[in-house]
Amino acid sequence: MKQEYDVVVIGAGPAGLAAAVAASDKGATVCLAEREERMGGILKQCIHDGFGLIRFKEKLTGPEYAWRYENMVKERPVDFLSRTFLTTMKPENGGFDLSFVNPEKGVFSVYAGSLVMAMGCRERTDRQIFLHGERPSGIFTAGQAQDFINLKGYMPGHKCVILGSGDIGLIMARRLTLEGAEVQGVYEIGSEPSGLTRNIVQCLEDYNIPLQLETTVTEIHGYDRLEGVTICRVDKNKIPRRETAVRIDCDCLILSVGLIPENDILKPLSVKMDPVTKGPVVDQNLETSFPGIFSCGNALHVNDLVDYVSESGHLAGERAALYGKKKIQVKRRITLNTAGNIQYAVPQNLTLPAKGTVPLFFRPLRSMGKGVAILKQGERIILKKNLNWLKPSEMNRLPIDLSLIDPDGMTPVFSLENREGVHA
Amino acid sequence: MHKNITCIACPRGCLLTVSGEAEDLIISGNECRKGIEYGRQEILEPLRMLTTTVRTTHPVYTRLPVRLSREVPLEQIPEFMKVINQVCVSRTCIPGDVMAVNLLESEVDLIATGELYYEKG
Ligand SMILES: Cc1cc2nc3c(=O)[nH]c(=O)nc-3n(C[C@H](O)[C@H](O)[C@H](O)COP(=O)(O)OP(=O)(O)OC[C@H]3O[C@@H](n4cnc5c(N)ncnc54)[C@H](O)[C@@H]3O)c2cc1C
Ligand code: SF4
Numbered sequence A: 001m002k003q004e005y006d007v008v009v010i011g012a013g014p015a016g017l018a019a020a021v022a023a024s025d026k027g028a029t030v031c032l033a034e035r036e037e038r039m040g041g042i043l044k045q046c047i048h049d050g051f052g053l054i055r056f057k058e059k060l061t062g063p064e065y066a067w068r069y070e071n072m073v074k075e076r077p078v079d080f081l082s083r084t085f086l087t088t089m090k091p092e093n094g095g096f097d098l099s100f101v102n103p104e105k106g107v108f109s110v111y112a113g114s115l116v117m118a119m120g121c122r123e124r125t126d127r128q129i130f131l132h133g134e135r136p137s138g139i140f141t142a143g144q145a146q147d148f149i150n151l152k153g154y155m156p157g158h159k160c161v162i163l164g165s166g167d168i169g170l171i172m173a174r175r176l177t178l179e180g181a182e183v184q185g186v187y188e189i190g191s192e193p194s195g196l197t198r199n200i201v202q203c204l205e206d207y208n209i210p211l212q213l214e215t216t217v218t219e220i221h222g223y224d225r226l227e228g229v230t231i232c233r234v235d236k237n238k239i240p241r242r243e244t245a246v247r248i249d250c251d252c253l254i255l256s257v258g259l260i261p262e263n264d265i266l267k268p269l270s271v272k273m274d275p276v277t278k279g280p281v282v283d284q285n286l287e288t289s290f291p292g293i294f295s296c297g298n299a300l301h302v303n304d305l306v307d308y309v310s311e312s313g314h315l316a317g318e319r320a321a322l323y324g325k326k327k328i329q330v331k332r333r334i335t336l337n338t339a340g341n342i343q344y345a346v347p348q349n350l351t352l353p354a355k356g357t358v359p360l361f362f363r364p365l366r367s368m369g370k371g372v373a374i375l376k377q378g379e380r381i382i383l384k385k386n387l388n389w390l391k392p393s394e395m396n397r398l399p400i401d402l403s404l405i406d407p408d409g410m411t412p413v414f415s416l417e418n419r420e421g422v423h424a
Numbered sequence B: 001m002h003k004n005i006t007c008i009a010c011p012r013g014c015l016l017t018v019s020g021e022a023e024d025l026i027i028s029g030n031e032c033r034k035g036i037e038y039g040r041q042e043i044l045e046p047l048r049m050l051t052t053t054v055r056t057t058h059p060v061y062t063r064l065p066v067r068l069s070r071e072v073p074l075e076q077i078p079e080f081m082k083v084i085n086q087v088c089v090s091r092t093c094i095p096g097d098v099m100a101v102n103l104l105e106s107e108v109d110l111i112a113t114g115e116l117y118y119e120k121g
Helices: A015-026 A041-045 A061-076 A142-152 A166-178 A197-205 A264-269 A306-324 B033-042 B076-084
Strands: A003-010 A028-032 A050-051 A078-081 A085-092 A095-102 A106-117 A122-125 A137-143 A159-163 A182-188 A213-221 A228-233 A244-249 A254-256 A260-262 A294-296 A333-334 A337-340 A342-346 A348-351 A357-364 A368-377 A380-390 A396-401 A410-419 B002-006 B015-020 B025-027 B051-056 B063-067 B098-103 B106-114
Touching: A003 A015, A003 A306, A015 A028, A015 A061, A015 A078, A015 A106, A028 A106, A041 A061, A041 A142, A041 A306, A041 A348, A050 A061, A050 B106, A061 A078, A061 A306, A061 B002, A085 A264, A106 A306, A137 A142, A142 A166, A142 B063, A159 A166, A159 A213, A159 B033, A159 B063, A166 A182, A166 A197, A166 B076, A182 A337, A197 B002, A264 B076, A294 A306, A306 A357, A306 A410, A337 A342, A357 A368, A357 A410, A380 A396, A410 B025, B002 B033, B015 B033, B025 B033, B051 B076, B063 B098, B076 B098
Parallel strands: A003 A028, A003 A106, A028 A078, A106 A294, A137 A254, A159 A182, A159 A254, A337 A410
Antiparallel strands: A085 A095, A095 A106, A122 A260, A213 A228, A228 A244, A333 A348, A342 A357, A357 A396, A368 A380, A368 A410, B002 B015, B015 B025, B051 B063, B063 B106, B098 B106
């Protein structure tokens, strides 16, 4: 007979762990499915510290943060299926028929009243950034290199070049150096580093690793093993200036060029996606356009703080548990529009009427010194807050009181503007 | 002495200019008082946490993540790496367990940050 659960959570990273805990605490029967053997998701390989300052008021390493949540899951009646991969999902009787595969049971199905998608994100690769040349070994994403060194104990190379200044790349620059590799430099196509200032200082400056902006890798050399790369300065339109080409010898190229939420599995159900976040469009309950499917963590949008990932997991788990009990009454689902210096805001929709306070997460499009965030419905101001030193690389969080939003009113607009007379 | 450093005590990231000598450092460029404190510490003795991994004898999980029990001077990090790389774990442990004591006679211990489980017997 097919196992049935009120809530099935896919992915046991910090988002899925928090979702499983929250759904169980709301009285739902919960199944947590994870394709790897252990819980923890990407945190298992993030051995550096800086996690949990908001959630636990402590500076933890990734594995320590994951371990705390893992224990919370184990203390609850949650069925954990390890080495279990979700392959397909079909709507059935108001819930979902899920097809899984694992080494013990082979292919099997499970019935879920509601679903929490917490599959995390994947890294962009050399193919997605159009690197030309051969495909020798020695080219890794930063996350692959992190997995090799921190979990398996292998060195990906000895003379490394890092392309992209994302946080994982910066952290790997330090990690490789500590393990005895020579990091030739970090090259970033943009005019601003994409990682946190803290990481620029503590991962690069501490170890005298050069960071070169407005520079990219244009060619790969070597046939079996990487032998070198050509780097070029770029012009304002990010077009390489060929006359600046320089060859750098290296046996390892590490790509830290961005993360993409993992959501392929939602495609057959035509779940509405946000072209900017690359995650699904959700309302304040983190429910997607497909009733009963909730999304959280990096599958929803790429987060830079794990504390926020857990928060979203908690919310999705709780709401998924209530969905089974049909306690969420939909009246009207409206769009939350954005204006001004906003790259994106999540949730993108609001289901009204609603009570309570929910977090609104957003990133600015450009860096801004003194800004003011305003949420308006027509001419009525629902929230207004001055914010300083905003950067696209740092996500912001604002609590919004949903009871202030008129369910029959106009479309609310969330905007970020310069504060009067001050320019960024 | 004259040095530029970036304050990382908050996301603003002021560019601090530090001049003068150890006893009376002059720090400028800071938007708030925290920058003074940060700049002084960074110039006199920058402290950092070290996190890394050690070898294990476990058949599946061949590395165990670890950290130091407190922040140590940045310049001593390579020496700490050397002694930590000698450590090999062959027992069950959970985050917080002390895996080696008094590294480099500095009263700093090595702490497990991950879990490792060995079957008994
Ligand atoms: C390489 C890398 C390094 C990072 N470093 C940091 C950092 O230093 N600090 C920081 O704050 N954030 C970091 N992040 C961001 C980090 O991903 C988030 O902070 C947080 O770990 C995301 O949690 P999550 O639960 O959404 O995803 P994940 O931790 O990625 O967990 C997703 C889980 O879902 C599982 N899964 C996926 N698809 C399926 C399927 N079909 N069936 C079953 N299981 C599935 C995966 O195996 C995984 O365990 C990093 C991200 C990456 C990719
Ligand atoms: S000096 Fe103050 S405002 Fe400037 S970065 Fe440091 S803490 Fe922030």
